[in-house]
Amino acid sequence: MKIASWNVNSLRVRLPHVIDWLQTTQTDVLCLQELKMTDEEFPIKEFEEQGFHCAYTGQKTYNGVAIISRHQLSGIEKHLDNYDDPMRRYISAEIVLSDNSTLRLINVYCPNGQALDSEKFVYKREWFNSLRHTMRRHLADNEQVVLVGDFNITPSDLDVHDPKAWRGKIHCSDLERLMLQTLMNEGLYDSFRAFHTEGERFSWWDYRGAGYRANAGLRIDLILTSAAMLARATDCDIDESPRKLERPSDHTPVVLSVE
């Protein structure tokens, strides 16, 4: 079974890539971020024709997250605990696995933060704090938990193409890494790092300055798993193939393989 996360930077533009990729890779569950469309505009028919169930929460122009799944979705949530956020950045659902056990899946598009001294960074901190409390509840209620998404934080300098240039900057600051670590201390593991120790592996590359060709990227799209799910995992990898296509998203999918 394959569970993937992909920030598509407009589902309207990227829908052909997404449909092709789902068919080619036989992915079971795909979590999308940055839909940039309202729920009325969501291409539900296109996914249902391919045999997928969908849960989504969108808005005009910005944000928006969805879960596309070959398995039925239940227990759908669209809001963080105790945080009134008009931005659509959180969606969660339960999926029954092949052995009849239940997985709690959470898909997030974390705030960018813009700069450490900005109002948007205050929002990023508050949002992460609320996510931590929400994840504490999920981890208390479920053994099998997978939290995926665009975290807009690099876990370490190994996840940055030019750590010297990015030092202390947004996505790479000590404070953000502490926020991510504090979240993971609730009982979550960076599944990519459980299988890959090498550097120069990224999930996002700047559109500007031929960022992809220069491999000038960041690893900010993560699949965090509970201990029980890490024990079931056989691999977590980044699939760069969609980034090579015409008119790509600036992010590419991260894929967790589970027994």
Added chain:
DNA sequence: ATGCCCGAGAACCTCGGA
């Protein structure tokens, strides 16, 4: 160079992204 590229929405520029 608080830029470079891209998407959305209101227009042919601004905002937000990372």
